[in-house]
Amino acid sequence: MRRCERVETDRLILRRPVSEDAEALFGRYANDREVTRYLSWPRHTSVEDTRQFIAFSDREWECRPAGPYLVESKESGLLLGSTGLAFESSQRASTGYVLAKDAWGKGYATEALRTVVEIGRAAGLVRLYAICHSENAASARVLEKCGFQREGLLRRHFEFPNLDGGVHDVLHYGFVYEMLR
Numbered sequence: 001m002r003r004c005e006r007v008e009t010d011r012l013i014l015r016r017p018v019s020e021d022a023e024a025l026f027g028r029y030a031n032d033r034e035v036t037r038y039l040s041w042p043r044h045t046s047v048e049d050t051r052q053f054i055a056f057s058d059r060e061w062e063c064r065p066a067g068p069y070l071v072e073s074k075e076s077g078l079l080l081g082s083t084g085l086a087f088e089s090s091q092r093a094s095t096g097y098v099l100a101k102d103a104w105g106k107g108y109a110t111e112a113l114r115t116v117v118e119i120g121r122a123a124g125l126v127r128l129y130a131i132c133h134s135e136n137a138a139s140a141r142v143l144e145k146c147g148f149q150r151e152g153l154l155r156r157h158f159e160f161p162n163l164d165g166g167v168h169d170v171l172h173y174g175f176v177y178e179m180l181r
């Protein structure tokens with residue numbers, strides 16, 4: 001099992017968040033209503049919320065081989081978004097991703113998620129999964145491009161905190177490493 005706090009791809013840097021990132025993270029996407037619409041965590045309404053996320057990230061990194069990653073442009077250093085691995089056991093984790101609006105439509109989420117899949121492989125995962133709102137077509141497409149299999153539609157499964165309070169349908173996607181060995 002290898003631990004990896006910073007990875008470079010063709011256009012991106014994925015790295016562990018640090019406390020100095022809070023203002024940029026809040027301003028770039030965590031407080032944006034449109035960006036956070038389909039996320040599983042509540043939109044941040046103050047930088048304090050973002051600081052709590054970074055504290056959570058530190059706890060994850062202390063007890064797991066990986067955790068949340070910020071995504072930056074390699075060329076400009078601009079913060080683009082975040083992704084990561086949420087370990088549920090040593091062999092199973094979930095993932096997700098979010099980008100600031102000005103970073104959409106450039107293939108960045110796909111490039112970042114492919115990297116997360118490889119980080120998961122190096123960490124010894126057997127299964128990586130993700131859920132997305134049934135109407136979040138861009139997110140579903142990213143998962144499919146990265147080799148995730150659609151495993152089902154879970155009807156009225158999740159209360160997205162930034163939507164209307166209702167319980168919504170979600171698509172469930174899985175990536176099983178063993179199938180590729």
Ligand SMILES: CC(C)(COP(=O)(O)OP(=O)(O)OC[C@H]1O[C@@H](n2cnc3c(N)ncnc32)[C@H](O)[C@@H]1OP(=O)(O)O)[C@@H](O)C(=O)NCCC(=O)NCCS
Nearest residue numbers: 038097098099104105106107108109110132137138139141
């Ligand atoms: C979802 C998100 C991460 C996608 O990021 P991105 O960098 O634009 O994604 P990519 O460019 O790598 O790929 C997007 C794919 O979806 C497609 N797509 C985009 N909008 C779409 C739509 N409305 N319907 C169908 N496909 C769509 C794109 O054409 C592209 O596929 P292609 O390469 O085959 O053309 C980004 O829009 C985002 O941050 N959204 C808000 C947060 C969010 O919803 N996160 C996911 C939570 S599960």
